[in-house]
Amino acid sequence: QLQLQESGSGLVKPSQTLSLTCAVSGGSISSGGYSWSWIRQPPGKGLEWIGYIYHSGSTYYNPSLQSRVTISVDTSKNQFSLKLSSVTAADTAVYYCARSGNGFDPWGQGTLVTVSS
Amino acid sequence: QSVLTQPPSVSAAPGQKVTISCSGSSSNVGNNYVSWYQQLPGTAPKLLIYDNDKRPSGIPDRFSASKSGTSATLGITGLQTGDEADYYCGTWDSSLSAGGVFGGGTKLTVL
Numbered sequence: 001q002l003q004l005q006e007s008g009s010g011l012v013k014p015s016q017t018l019s020l021t022c023a024v025s026g027g028s029i030s031s032g033g034y035s036w037s038w039i040r041q042p043p044g045k046g047l048e049w050i051g052y053i054y055h056s057g058s059t060y061y062n063p064s065l066q067s068r069v070t071i072s073v074d075t076s077k078n079q080f081s082l083k084l085s086s087v088t089a090a091d092t093a094v095y096y097c098a099r100s101g102n103g104f105d106p107w108g109q110g111t112l113v114t115v116s117s
Numbered sequence: 118q119s120v121l122t123q124p125p126s127v128s129a130a131p132g133q134k135v136t137i138s139c140s141g142s143s144s145n146v147g148n149n150y151v152s153w154y155q156q157l158p159g160t161a162p163k164l165l166i167y168d169n170d171k172r173p174s175g176i177p178d179r180f181s182a183s184k185s186g187t188s189a190t191l192g193i194t195g196l197q198t199g200d201e202a203d204y205y206c207g208t209w210d211s212s213l214s215a216g217g218v219f220g221g222g223t224k225l226t227v228l
Contacts, residue, residue, distance in 0.1 A: 037217065039217070046205065046220070046222045047207070049217030051216070096161055103164050108161065110161050
């Protein structure tokens with residue numbers, strides 16, 4: 001059974017860079033034709049797709065975040081990562097990783113990142 | 118403001134049926150597969166429907182969905198109190214503002 005688990009800093013200061021990692025277990029990040037996505041959800045609000053990466057390293061980002069987002073993959077560790085630069089309070093959210101194809105499934109449990117000084 | 122439009126809330130009594138709509142455009146719903154997600158309080162979203170109308174294994178047939186043109190609909194029959202959750206539609210967008218897009222979510226209350 002494929003499982004995803006997010007990890008990283010839960011508190012980031014304004015203007016700094018948010019960094020999260022998604023560890024994939026129960027299957028290989030390199031298998032199949034899937035991409036691997038990051039999605040976030042501000043407190044009390046809806047879902048926002050951030051971007052995805054293939055095991056080859058090809059990426060696609062949400063145009064509204066593109067200038068600040070970098071997603072990378074480490075196939076040897078079976079994980080992928082998110083960096084979001086120049087964060088503000090508006091970036092406070094629960095960040096999820098998920099396998100993406102025809103739908104997002106499965107999802108990680110999510111990790112809350114708070115941007116505050 | 119979300120790219121896909123959903124009603125903020127719906128409600129119905131236990132045992133009844135409810136539908137949730139998801140409206141988009143030709144660049145997203147109209148030309149891409151739609152998926153639906155259930156988010157129970159305090160948990161991550163869970164895939165309910167993919168490819169417009171397919172259920173992953175383990176999803177009961179009380180949950181169904183359809184798509185017509187630029188709109189999609191999720192239906193839930195035999196409502197249970199455990200179905201109280203937020204429901205989101207999602208798809209891909211092929212326009213300049215491309216990528217994954219979601220509806221704003223619909224809060225289902227089982228009265």
